[in-house]
Amino acid sequence: MTTAQSLITIGIIALGTVFTRFLPFWLFPKGKPGAAHRGISGKGAALCCDGPVGGVLFEGCAPAAAPYGPAGADRRGGDGGPACLEKNTLLSVGVGTVLYMLLVQLVFV
Amino acid sequence: MLTGYAFLGLAYGILMQSAGFPFWYPALISLVVYAGSMQYAAVSLLGAAFDPAGAFFLTLMVNARHLFYGVSMLEPYRAAGKKTPYLVFAMSDETFSVNVSACPPEGVDRGWFMFWVSLLDQFYWVAASALGGLLGRVLTVSTKGIEFVMTALFVTIFTGQWMEDREHRPALVGLGASVLCLALFGAGNFILPAMALIVLLLLVMRPALDKMGAVR
Numbered sequence: 001m002t003t004a005q006s007l008i009t010i011g012i013i014a015l016g017t018v019f020t021r022f023l024p025f026w027l028f029p030k031g032k033p034g035a036a037h038r039g040i041s042g043k044g045a046a047l048c049c050d051g052p053v054g055g056v057l058f059e060g061c062a063p064a065a066a067p068y069g070p071a072g073a074d075r076r077g078g079d080g081g082p083a084c085l086e087k088n089t090l091l092s093v094g095v096g097t098v099l100y101m102l103l104v105q106l107v108f109v
Numbered sequence: 110m111l112t113g114y115a116f117l118g119l120a121y122g123i124l125m126q127s128a129g130f131p132f133w134y135p136a137l138i139s140l141v142v143y144a145g146s147m148q149y150a151a152v153s154l155l156g157a158a159f160d161p162a163g164a165f166f167l168t169l170m171v172n173a174r175h176l177f178y179g180v181s182m183l184e185p186y187r188a189a190g191k192k193t194p195y196l197v198f199a200m201s202d203e204t205f206s207v208n209v210s211a212c213p214p215e216g217v218d219r220g221w222f223m224f225w226v227s228l229l230d231q232f233y234w235v236a237a238s239a240l241g242g243l244l245g246r247v248l249t250v251s252t253k254g255i256e257f258v259m260t261a262l263f264v265t266i267f268t269g270q271w272m273e274d275r276e277h278r279p280a281l282v283g284l285g286a287s288v289l290c291l292a293l294f295g296a297g298n299f300i301l302p303a304m305a306l307i308v309l310l311l312l313v314m315r316p317a318l319d320k321m322g323a324v325r
Contacts, residue, residue: 001155001156001157001158001159002159005159006134006155008159008161009151009154009155009159009161009164010137010138010141010142010151010155011141012161012164012165012168013138013142013144013147013151013154013164013165013168014141014142015165015168016164016165016168016169016172017142017143017144017147017168017172017175018198019169020168020169020172020173020175020176020179021172021175021178021179021197021198021200022179022197022198023176023179024176024179024180024183025179025183025186025187025193025197028180028183030187092261092265092268093116093117093258093261093262093265094116096257096261096264096265097120097254097255097257097258097261100254100257100261101251101252101253101254101255101257102254103254104253104254105251105253105254
């Protein structure tokens, strides 16, 4: 791939990402909320103002809900005491990668 | 947030550097694409033959989850006025999860609060990617095996979802369809057919899955 081709590829990936992020805003024009939109955004609003649980999520655990999307975030809120997976996720990725690097560099040379 | 972005961003920069790209590549991609998992997937795309259509469809598949984030943020992001376009552009997994539950202190405008969360997050990500790209070159320890960070990230996300959810059939569909397509199409071409098969199977299974959800 030439530099120009790689820059075009990056542009296309950027466009695709923008498309998936903006599409809901185009599909549900202002003032015409669809049923699906009302249902989910209601959950988000409840999560926001859900006192202590919202606070816990915001304080440290919010990123842990990320891979699970809005439904996951909501479910965590509903549990009352969401487990803080963020540090574990990072730890797992970090330890796993270092272990793999050691194995391929020292053991399976 | 800073720790998470610093670690994954650094690893991304180092990975890009070890794939032969100068440091401004990861920095530029983090600036204009700003979607962690897709950026990792793009490392191999950029190293392969030029395939714009394939790159576009893979981006749509990997980032399809953003549709659900957007639906949840329609009202709060629209209420932010002129800041809306940037807020939507910068809606990464982590930024979404902070902003969806953001309850700024009294007297603080929620729009500005979300704007600064988004901007700081992207700044961490771009800076860490650039730093990784630079460090990769001067690093004296071997970075052989660093590409495993991507596998580790996806395995961790998958394991987390598996433990979180009582309903394991969608995950099993994903695994089964991927293994089948890997056997049929080989490692170079299995992702798109596997994703198409997963979507198809989940659509077919949807009534049954909805029923389970309603019972719970």
